Amino acid sequence: MTRVPTAVRLFATPVVVAIALVVLYVAIGKQTDPLSVTALTDAEGATSAHAFDSKVIDALLRHLRLVGISAVLVLLIGIPLGIVLTRTRSKIVSLLLNGIFSAGQAAPVIGVFVLLVAIFDLKGWVPYAGLTLYAVLPVMRNTVEGIRNVDPGLVDAARGQGFSRAQVLTRVELPLAVPIILSGVRTALVLLVGTATLATFINGGGLGNIINDGIKNQRDAVLLTGAVTAALLAVLIDWIAGLAERYMSPKGLRGESA
Amino acid sequence: MPDTSTAVPSSDRSGATQTLREAMSTGNAVEIDLQSVTKRYPGSPNPAVEDFSLTIPAGQIVVFVGPSGCGKTTTMRMINRLVRPTGGRILIGGEDAAEMKPDDLRRHIGYVVQQAGLLPHLTVRQNIETVPRLLGWKRDRIAERSTELFELVGLDEGEFAGRFPRELSGGQQQRVGVARALAADPPILLMDEPFGALDPITRDRLQSELLKIQRRVRKTIVFVTHDIDEAIKLGDRVVVLKERSRIAQAGPPDEILAEPADRYVRAFIGGGAAVKRLHLVRVEDLELEPYPAFTQGEGYDTIIRQLQASQRDYALLLDDQRRPQRWLHTDELGDRPGQPQHVGQAVSGVVMATTTLHDAMDEMLSSGTGVVPAVDDRGAYLGVVRLDQVTAALEAIHTKPVAEQADATPVQTLAEITGEIDRREIEAEQARQAAAMSGDDA
Amino acid sequence: MFVPPVASSFFEYVGDNSDSVLQLAWGHVWVVALSMAIATVLGIGLGVITYRSPVASSVTLTVAGLFLTFPSFALLGVLLAVLGLGVTPVVIALVMYALLPIVRNTITGLREVDAMVLDSARGLGMSTTRRLVRVELPIAWPVILAGLRTATQLVVGIAAIAAYVNGPGLGTFIFSGLSQLGGANATNQIVVGTLGVIIIALIFDALLALLGRATISKGIRA
Numbered sequence A: 001m002t003r004v005p006t007a008v009r010l011f012a013t014p015v016v017v018a019i020a021l022v023v024l025y026v027a028i029g030k031q032t033d034p035l036s037v038t039a040l041t042d043a044e045g046a047t048s049a050h051a052f053d054s055k056v057i058d059a060l061l062r063h064l065r066l067v068g069i070s071a072v073l074v075l076l077i078g079i080p081l082g083i084v085l086t087r088t089r090s091k092i093v094s095l096l097l098n099g100i101f102s103a104g105q106a107a108p109v110i111g112v113f114v115l116l117v118a119i120f121d122l123k124g125w126v127p128y129a130g131l132t133l134y135a136v137l138p139v140m141r142n143t144v145e146g147i148r149n150v151d152p153g154l155v156d157a158a159r160g161q162g163f164s165r166a167q168v169l170t171r172v173e174l175p176l177a178v179p180i181i182l183s184g185v186r187t188a189l190v191l192l193v194g195t196a197t198l199a200t201f202i203n204g205g206g207l208g209n210i211i212n213d214g215i216k217n218q219r220d221a222v223l224l225t226g227a228v229t230a231a232l233l234a235v236l237i238d239w240i241a242g243l244a245e246r247y248m249s250p251k252g253l254r255g256e257s258a
Numbered sequence B: 001m002p003d004t005s006t007a008v009p010s011s012d013r014s015g016a017t018q019t020l021r022e023a024m025s026t027g028n029a030v031e032i033d034l035q036s037v038t039k040r041y042p043g044s045p046n047p048a049v050e051d052f053s054l055t056i057p058a059g060q061i062v063v064f065v066g067p068s069g070c071g072k073t074t075t076m077r078m079i080n081r082l083v084r085p086t087g088g089r090i091l092i093g094g095e096d097a098a099e100m101k102p103d104d105l106r107r108h109i110g111y112v113v114q115q116a117g118l119l120p121h122l123t124v125r126q127n128i129e130t131v132p133r134l135l136g137w138k139r140d141r142i143a144e145r146s147t148e149l150f151e152l153v154g155l156d157e158g159e160f161a162g163r164f165p166r167e168l169s170g171g172q173q174q175r176v177g178v179a180r181a182l183a184a185d186p187p188i189l190l191m192d193e194p195f196g197a198l199d200p201i202t203r204d205r206l207q208s209e210l211l212k213i214q215r216r217v218r219k220t221i222v223f224v225t226h227d228i229d230e231a232i233k234l235g236d237r238v239v240v241l242k243e244r245s246r247i248a249q250a251g252p253p254d255e256i257l258a259e260p261a262d263r264y265v266r267a268f269i270g271g272g273a274a275v276k277r278l279h280l281v282r283v284e285d286l287e288l289e290p291y292p293a294f295t296q297g298e299g300y301d302t303i304i305r306q307l308q309a310s311q312r313d314y315a316l317l318l319d320d321q322r323r324p325q326r327w328l329h330t331d332e333l334g335d336r337p338g339q340p341q342h343v344g345q346a347v348s349g350v351v352m353a354t355t356t357l358h359d360a361m362d363e364m365l366s367s368g369t370g371v372v373p374a375v376d377d378r379g380a381y382l383g384v385v386r387l388d389q390v391t392a393a394l395e396a397i398h399t400k401p402v403a404e405q406a407d408a409t410p411v412q413t414l415a416e417i418t419g420e421i422d423r424r425e426i427e428a429e430q431a432r433q434a435a436a437m438s439g440d441d442a
Numbered sequence C: 001m002f003v004p005p006v007a008s009s010f011f012e013y014v015g016d017n018s019d020s021v022l023q024l025a026w027g028h029v030w031v032v033a034l035s036m037a038i039a040t041v042l043g044i045g046l047g048v049i050t051y052r053s054p055v056a057s058s059v060t061l062t063v064a065g066l067f068l069t070f071p072s073f074a075l076l077g078v079l080l081a082v083l084g085l086g087v088t089p090v091v092i093a094l095v096m097y098a099l100l101p102i103v104r105n106t107i108t109g110l111r112e113v114d115a116m117v118l119d120s121a122r123g124l125g126m127s128t129t130r131r132l133v134r135v136e137l138p139i140a141w142p143v144i145l146a147g148l149r150t151a152t153q154l155v156v157g158i159a160a161i162a163a164y165v166n167g168p169g170l171g172t173f174i175f176s177g178l179s180q181l182g183g184a185n186a187t188n189q190i191v192v193g194t195l196g197v198i199i200i201a202l203i204f205d206a207l208l209a210l211l212g213r214a215t216i217s218k219g220i221r222a
Helices: A006-029 A034-044 A049-087 A091-106 A109-120 A126-148 A152-161 A165-202 A207-216 A220-248 B020-026 B072-079 B102-107 B124-128 B130-134 B139-152 B170-182 B200-217 B228-234 B253-258 B263-269 B273-280 B300-310 B330-335 B357-367 B387-398 B402-407 B414-437 C007-016 C018-050 C054-069 C072-083 C087-111 C115-123 C128-165 C171-179 C186-215
Strands: B032-039 B049-056 B061-065 B087-092 B109-113 B188-192 B220-225 B237-242 B246-251 B293-295 B314-318 B324-329 B371-375 B381-386
Touching: A006 A220, A049 A091, A049 A126, A049 A165, A049 A207, A049 A220, A091 A126, A091 C128, A091 C186, A109 A126, A109 A165, A109 C128, A109 C171, A109 C186, A126 A165, A152 A165, A152 B102, A152 B109, A152 B130, A165 A207, A165 A220, A165 C072, A165 C171, A207 A220, A207 C072, A220 C054, A220 C072, B032 B072, B049 B072, B049 B087, B049 B246, B061 B072, B061 B228, B072 B087, B072 B188, B072 B220, B102 B109, B109 B170, B124 B130, B124 B139, B124 B170, B130 B139, B139 B170, B139 B200, B170 B188, B170 B200, B200 B228, B220 B228, B228 B253, B228 B273, B237 B253, B237 B263, B246 B253, B246 B263, B253 B263, B253 B273, B273 B357, B273 B387, B293 B300, B300 B314, B314 B381, B324 B330, B357 B371, B357 B387, B381 B387, C007 C018, C007 C186, C018 C054, C018 C087, C018 C128, C018 C171, C018 C186, C054 C087, C072 C087, C072 C128, C087 C128, C115 C128, C128 C171, C128 C186, C171 C186
Parallel strands: B061 B220, B061 B237, B109 B188, B188 B220, B293 B314
Antiparallel strands: B032 B049, B032 B087, B237 B246, B314 B324, B371 B381
16 A cells, blocks of 8 residues: 555545535525525525524434434444354354344345334334444444454463453453454444435434435425535544544554555 | 572472462472373264373473374363363362363463464563463562563563564564463463474574573473474473374383384384484583683783693684674784784574584584584573584484484384374364364363 | 234235236346446456556545445435436446445455466466456456445345335335325335345345356365
8 A cells, every 4th residue: 555644544534524515505505596595495494594504404413313322222232242142152043143134234224214114103213223223233243253253263372371251252352353343333333324314204304304305395405415414424424433443443453454 | 580500499399299279379380190081072983082191290391292183282271171071080289170160270370372372452561461460460569570571581571561462573472472371470381382383493492492491480381292303302201192192102202212112103203313312412411612712801812822721723702791702713813913803703603501412513514613602591601512522422322222223214104194193183173163163161 | 003914915915016016126126237237347347457556446445435435315316416317316326336345346356366376377478468367357256246245235225215216126115105104005015115125135146146156166166
């Protein structure tokens, strides 16, 4: 790999995102002809461009809430579940596991969301459940993979030093699995930002609302505002997760993989 | 560093009557007694280890040597219960190992593996301090012990403590591995082909240092290898194993070389048994030649007088710590009293007092000098070994008639024997994996 | 309120609507196959062109990675705004999502080819192109194929959302069920759509696995 200065690599993303946001804001703000403003406000049932601004900000905050709460649930469920799955050596469990992973990967998010609503109605927690269900897979899978990836020779050496099974897990396996688990968390976060745009179909709100309003009312400016904001949010969160991946991995492991 | 000669004699520090529990607190070596130990893996027709009985005396290095797959590692791993025996008993200091908690047992048995097995996310210091921390030692005691260990294995604490394993060479990693195993001063050390992955030069050096360390610490060491030369060099006793870990022959290395019990052992020793026996004689066993030597501060007149008195042509120039620097010829001394560090020939290699004659001969042959200076632990000059001293030792060995037997062409080649065992190895490995799947190791 | 789908009524529903089920399933398969064909040519091509240059491959991977970061609904929305309703925006979006796994695995696969093998191929007098076709691509093929499988799984799922912007496919059932939530056949529709997508994904995966069996040299099969 050619060396790009670290500062450039680290801060290129937020700078680009900030520029894109400014461009978006200016472009939308220029929609000053009465027709367009009316259309914007019509779409929202609001009376001014300012009201639209706050509408977008509300949707953004709601989006972040969907992503944030689901992410916490995903971590609390995915990592322990992944650990439990590595503690068993039963063939049936690992077969079952592979089945769940491949079916889960193949299941369309939107189908799962709508099915949840069909079963549980439009309850407030349904979007969180749907998002969590969907994003838990990569975290669980990477936890399993990360732990299985640990050199058996190291585990053996640790057992030989007198580590108990629990100590092997907490002091050897989990620390060594951290890079792979973190990359699963990063995948999950990006997935969450993306799938949260679909929450609009099950009354979950978020930036999907803005996109959907734009599509339904054929107002491209509204659609673009929602879509570009969601995309920039995804890029930004991916960047933050990337930083975490980089700086939270154990120091002794860094530099082993690019 | 205390001189090796001041190390406490083993008789004062160990005794077969001492139990492991007592030894745990003192670090004194204990005896290990394996009684009819057997390991059967489910689904495998033959046991991996069959009816293995052996007493490993306290404070000695016992080497299990045999082709890969013969069960030597499995046998060793039953001592710290990484493999649970399916039959027989293992007494450690007279106590049944099966009655101790496995984790507790392992914390008091040092364990060194090939590739060192260091935890890559921990620093060298953290790796070394692993077991003392598991045992809940006080912070001061751990720090003090670490300093001792860095010195013991010859690593500079300031330089290496904060490094991560991947920043170390293979040899350095294995030094850390040994330090980690010795950290809690365990009475027993198990070593599973620890030097197998190292280059020959590093391996040689670490072997010699292990012997040096053993003189200081006097542990009961069980060492597994497939390299007969390593076994002969390191072992107080060598146990040659064949398939299913059956003992082909056990005894002091000299005896194994001089009187191989059967065809198998003879084939395993291979050719050049007499030369191999040079592994058993060390430089310190010889009477070293007192070649004239001088430091730069000494006057030339003195050294020339010494040279004339000794009737030799060469003298050694030492540095201020008495480490050999250059060979100087009488002519060079007489003519140019100016700068001795620029005349003569640089000393290309030295041997330690603990170096075997085999390695000393290697050194002489590779430097092409026929003489090599011997030095002590600190590198200070002791005397000189000559090639004819080595050949004399070789002749002494050759005059023992039994030695010739060992040199005779084996009827069955080693390749034939190991080929047979390789097939078994595959079986055994499959069985091991099957057992691992069913959660065999306690 | 939740109406439990009685097994017979679900199968009855599928039986009664077999025509539209098959038609939409076919549409789904078709749009996925078309997108994957384009993405495969594009992805392997980009991989082959860039894998020797660290800068070019890193730029390609960054861009393809960026595509995958975009929320699918947002990307479809943007393409819709630019291109209008229909198949075109859907295919473009699906190609963009499929690109990263294919390019990444192509580059990884080609880079992992043993230098000694390449050297001996050069020693045999093979030209650069010939080496690529006869040595490098066949050796990298298992890795590339794994990328194709990942990409296909991804694309089959995303294609379900495309129905919302008038794309073809089983997503139509899901959105139709959503709009009639509580209605007699809403749950049946949703289940048909979701299950259908899963089945299509599994069939695609099985076919690619078979393709692997047929095309991966026995000498390098894991």
